[in-house]
Amino acid sequence: MNPLKQTPIMNLKQKSLFLIIITLCSITAFSQTPFGINLAGADFGSNMPGTYNIDYTYPTESELDYYKTKGLKLVRLPFKWERIQHPLNGNLNTEELSHIQTFLQAAAARDMQVILDLHNYCRYKLNGSEQIIGSNNLSIAHVKDLWTKLATALKDSPNIYGYGIMNEPHDLLNSTPWFDIAQEIINGIRSTDTKTTIIVGGDSWSSAERWMTYSDNLKNLSDPSNKLIYEAHVYFDKDASGTYPNNYDADGAYPNIGIDRVTPFVNWLQANNLKGFIGEYGIPVNDSRWLTVLDNFLSYLNQNCINGTYWAGGPWWGNYILSVEPEANTDKPQMAILEKYLTTNNSCPTLGLNSLKDKYKNLKLYPNPFENHVFITGLNEGDLINIYNIQCQLITSQRLENSVITDLGHLATGVYLVKHDDEFIGKIIK
Structure with missing residues (x-):
């Protein structure tokens, strides 16, 4: 693993899995x-x-x-x-x-x-x-x-x-x-x-x-x-x-x-x-x-x-x-x-992949896979980052400091979702 390698927000190989994950998570309350x-x-x-x-x-x-x-x-x-x-x-x-x-x-x-x-x-x-x-x-x-x-x-x-x-x-x-x-x-x-x-x-x-x-x-x-x-x-x-x-x-x-x-x-x-x-x-x-x-x-x-x-x-x-x-x-x-109306409906406008890439065109997540920390460039210092597991459960919330999210070494091996400003911006792998 090269920690200096920068991975774009999403490449073609990632799109399919990312869409599946987002679809699953959009069923849960936190994503609506x-x-x-x-x-x-x-x-x-x-x-x-x-x-x-x-x-x-x-x-x-x-x-x-x-x-x-x-x-x-x-x-x-x-x-x-x-x-x-x-x-x-x-x-x-x-x-x-x-x-x-x-x-x-x-x-x-x-x-x-x-x-x-x-x-x-x-x-x-x-x-x-x-x-x-x-x-x-x-x-x-x-x-x-x-x-x-x-x-x-x-x-x-x-x-x-x-x-x-x-x-x-x-x-x-x-x-x-x-x-x-x-x-x-x-x-x-x-x-x-x-x-x-x-x-x-x-x-x-x-x-x-x-x-x-x-x-x-x-x-x-x-x-x-x-x-x-x-x-x-x-x-x-x-x-x-x-x-x-x-x-x-x-x-x-x-x-x-x-x-x-x-x-x-x-x-x-x-x-x-x-x-x-x-x-x-x-x-x-x-x-x-x-x-x-x-x-x-x-x-x-x-x-x-x-x-x-x-x-x-x-x-x-x-x-x-x-x-x-x-x-x-x-x-x-x-x-x-x-109880019938816990979230707004799933047909409400959401940010598509193209507009997501346009909004975050300077965003990089690296290293990916990661061990203990993830660098996130293209955002502002102090931005709130939420990381969810594949079951769409919130794992950690951190403010960006020196463009890094730290203390991730305790996480189990697997796929994690990264969210910024109420929008999913990518996935990272441990």
Whole structure:
């Protein structure tokens, strides 16, 4: 074996086996865009910052275990600005940051991805009074400062699906539109983290139905890393608030109401060639007809290659009508519908071999076969590399350092798949 021999990303002899492996892996959840769950708790309570495990909490390992067994391996984690940064422009609170990091590590150990959702509606409770971004006491610079510090602290976490920069902006000041706020947050994050996806919710409570009226201009946001996902929310009660105060008939519901409400957002994504995500949707189970609404809605998302996270799970919800937290070890009725849609469908557009080779035309993997390390050239320092075995199980995640992935000597003899930026880039042999 010559360690200086450089092997291209893929030669003709490798194509057949690589295609077979990719086909097999595309059947599993990790290779497709995952559906998931909101695990609330860190956003609970009106007392700010409040006391941990009294006013609010973070999801536990047992909660993660349950949702992993159901196949929901994407978690949207709501948390509060007031708790992670007690004084505006101050350092991140070390205790709260530790809670977030502990949760990320627990999720990573279960091969689960996490969306960090700043659940603040473009507001911050200051001295007991809620301030809106753009007011005298709360500026765009304040929230930019927060996200710059969060990205600096968390950018090396391997299982962050994306930074959810603000939950449900609404009723903002004319002088401080959501577009301007979002752009500055993006600028702040990219000053320290060029790799992690940024998830931008829409204005007017992130309404999918009202997207064209309130959020059309978000298509003009600029991200130098070109890694934005747009987030909409959809509920099916009369005012789309998700409170469901009425019964199915009084809410004017019908089987395809979810499809009708999300269609403006889906059409916008397709017209502008953008990536979307449904961060919240949920139904009560006091009428089986809601289950049909949910099934039709998720089927439509699946057909259009859009994933989402159900609202919500977590034991602190108690008897909340939308909760899918199990009771007495019994699944809620909604769960049977959710389990049907664990990933977007296999017919969604994927990167073909030709475009793969074009994108990674300077990529080299060597030595191949390898013994203890693999050099990867043509990528950037700090890029996250995932290595899977032939059974499509994640073996190791490493950031590129000096263009090398190390400490592979313990791996058994066999074929391994290399993934970068959610794309398979080649195979290596031990």
